[in-house]
Amino acid sequence: MKIENEEDLDNFVICRRCHTLHKVLPLHDGFKACCSECGALLYRFDSRLVEHGLAWSMTALLFFFVANFFPIVQIEVLGNTQFVTIPMMLEALFEQEFYIVGFVCLFIVFLFPLGTFVIYGVLFLLLFFQKGERSIGKLLVLLSHLKPWNMVDIFLVSILVSLVKLIGYAQIHIGTSFWALVLFVLVDIYINKTLHLSEIWILQKVRFKKEIE
Amino acid sequence: MIEIEPHHLIRCPHCDAVNINKTKKNRCRRCHSDIYPYSNFNTEKSWAFLVTAMIAYIPANLYPILITNKFGVIEENTIMGGVISLWEHGSYPIALIIFFASMVIPIMKFLILIYLMISVKYPIKKETKTNRYKLYFFTELIGPWSMIDVFVVVLLMALIHLSSIDIFAGTAATAFAISVVFTLFAAHAFDEQLIAGKNPKGEI
Ligand SMILES: [Zn+2]
Ligand SMILES: [Zn+2]
Numbered sequence: 001m002k003i004e005n006e007e008d009l010d011n012f013v014i015c016r017r018c019h020t021l022h023k024v025l026p027l028h029d030g031f032k033a034c035c036s037e038c039g040a041l042l043y044r045f046d047s048r049l050v051e052h053g054l055a056w057s058m059t060a061l062l063f064f065f066v067a068n069f070f071p072i073v074q075i076e077v078l079g080n081t082q083f084v085t086i087p088m089m090l091e092a093l094f095e096q097e098f099y100i101v102g103f104v105c106l107f108i109v110f111l112f113p114l115g116t117f118v119i120y121g122v123l124f125l126l127l128f129f130q131k132g133e134r135s136i137g138k139l140l141v142l143l144s145h146l147k148p149w150n151m152v153d154i155f156l157v158s159i160l161v162s163l164v165k166l167i168g169y170a171q172i173h174i175g176t177s178f179w180a181l182v183l184f185v186l187v188d189i190y191i192n193k194t195l196h197l198s199e200i201w202i203l204q205k206v207r208f209k210k211e212i213e
Numbered sequence: 214m215i216e217i218e219p220h221h222l223i224r225c226p227h228c229d230a231v232n233i234n235k236t237k238k239n240r241c242r243r244c245h246s247d248i249y250p251y252s253n254f255n256t257e258k259s260w261a262f263l264v265t266a267m268i269a270y271i272p273a274n275l276y277p278i279l280i281t282n283k284f285g286v287i288e289e290n291t292i293m294g295g296v297i298s299l300w301e302h303g304s305y306p307i308a309l310i311i312f313f314a315s316m317v318i319p320i321m322k323f324l325i326l327i328y329l330m331i332s333v334k335y336p337i338k339k340e341t342k343t344n345r346y347k348l349y350f351f352t353e354l355i356g357p358w359s360m361i362d363v364f365v366v367v368l369l370m371a372l373i374h375l376s377s378i379d380i381f382a383g384t385a386a387t388a389f390a391i392s393v394v395f396t397l398f399a400a401h402a403f404d405e406q407l408i409a410g411k412n413p414k415g416e417i
Pocket of ligand 2: 225226227228229230241242243244245246
């Protein structure tokens with residue numbers, strides 16, 4: 001196999017699931033390429049990725065805000081009604097002196113998802129205005145370290161499980177925030193789980209090359 | 214013109230860029246991350262994390278994860294006890310979700326990681342690298358789901374905090390959270406490149 005220089009390696013892609021080497025082929029807008037060995041998604045092509053990304057990250061932040069500052073559920077035990085928000089849950093843990101679990105949950109449920117989407121927002125803004133090539137690189141590396149700790153989808157399933165466990169004890173009414181959280185998780189799956197960071201790296205290269213010419 | 218062998222090409226775990234494996238330390242040409250920062254001792258590191266995770270998993274199962282105080286009657290539930298009582302009450306799907314998240318996934322992940330770490334040192338000829346890559350990818354994918362039980366306890370505690378019923382997290386919740394986090398560390402410290410059968414010094 002012969003290549004001109006290291007830059008030419010951009011024309012190849014290694015499957016993240018089975019590590020097979022593939023040559024990158026140009027795609028039509030909106031199409032995706034999958035691995036011939038294992039079927040995993042390799043890359044996609046979206047000509048308006050910056051605009052879409054910007055819109056989705058803003059939506060995610062909005063849902064995140066609603067999910068955190070309005071009650072997730074309202075429970076009724078023996079006539080006592082109580083509204084519960086996500087920050088209240090974290091506070092209850094610290095009050096009962098479960099510091100380790102408290103910190104794990106604070107990071108996983110609150111700081112990491114918030115951080116992830118703030119970074120996505122900044123990234124797409126920088127790309128939109130074609131500024132800060134270096135910062136984009138740094139943010140992308142940071143994002144790759146945050147990604148494995150994203151567990152909001154798991155948190156949502158946990159909420160459902162605990163509600164079922166509570167049925168015997170109390171009456172439960174699902175609040176506004178619950179639906180906001182469901183929507184947040186859907187956007188998270190779309191942006192954070194299906195959008196590969198390599199697509200943004202390629203975008204960065206394309207955007208800043210145009211400027212030089 | 215550079216002449217390269219396809220099997221000398223490696224993927225950067227941070228940005229997916231294809232890089233040439235230049236033996237010893239590699240720095241990604243696109244994002245400048247070290248591709249295997251722990252090239253000499255990562256198996257040991259991974260073993261240490263994994264052993265910690267497995268030790269923490271023992272108290273996580275022996276001690277109660279949930280303590281409920283219902284009008285002065287104290288009830289303690291272990292993970293398995295919770296699964297059984299949910300099953301008896303007829304909540305079969307929830308019992309299954311908890312059983313998979315707290316028992317099947319952690320144990321499966323321990324076994325797969327142990328198997329991968331051993332098979333990297335003593336490769337079985339029949340088995341293909343592709344299979345091992347898929348296995349590793351699978352553990353990364355399912356691993357975090359075992360956090361469900363910790364989240365559920367946290368949620369229950371918070372949800373009932375002010376009423377006449379008190380729910381507390383037992384010692385097991387902390388032990389379980391530690392176990393899950395250390396399993397994640399073990400999987401991250403485990404160098405994917407080792408799967409390819411290249412030794413840690415980068416000779417091929
Ligand atoms: Zn593949
Ligand atoms: Zn890289």
